[in-house]
Amino acid sequence: MKKILVIHGPNLDLLGERETNVYGKTTLKKINELLTKLAKKNKVTLEIVQSNHEGELVDIIGQAKKNKFNAILINPAAYTHTSVAIRDAIAAISLPTVEVHLSNIYAREEFRHTSLIAPVSFGQVSGFGVDSYLLGLQAAISLI
Secondary structure (H helix, E strand, C coil): CEEEEEEECCCHHHCCCCCHHHHCCCCHHHHHHHHHHHHHHCCEEEEEEECCCHHHHHHHHHCCCCCCCCEEEEECHHHHHCCHHHHHHHHHHCCCEEEEECCCHHHCCHHHHCCCCHHHCCEEEECCCHHHHHHHHHHHHHHC
């Protein structure tokens, strides 16, 4: 069975209570439930992680190939715009990676308009709320 690594970056554990006008009221637990349901329907296994720590995310990404993942679905959150380390980890492992964001990062503050992750990803889905994750998972599944 194919395996996809789902990575949620910093502060996403606060979904449903933080800036609901930007990120909506859906919790991370609910997003994970929806992803798991879609994965089962498509006969794919998910491993889902969330971390607020850049180094931990780099370690998880760096081990993804060794751990037999076929693709990565990642919402790097604030690290989208700042983490060369996460960008380099994704580039190093050469696994199909799809970047997702709940909000449209290009319609927000100027500093959010640059993604360091997009150039090393197969694609990016942003601005569709929870559907960004579901569309991103569908894309990752199609890549494998």
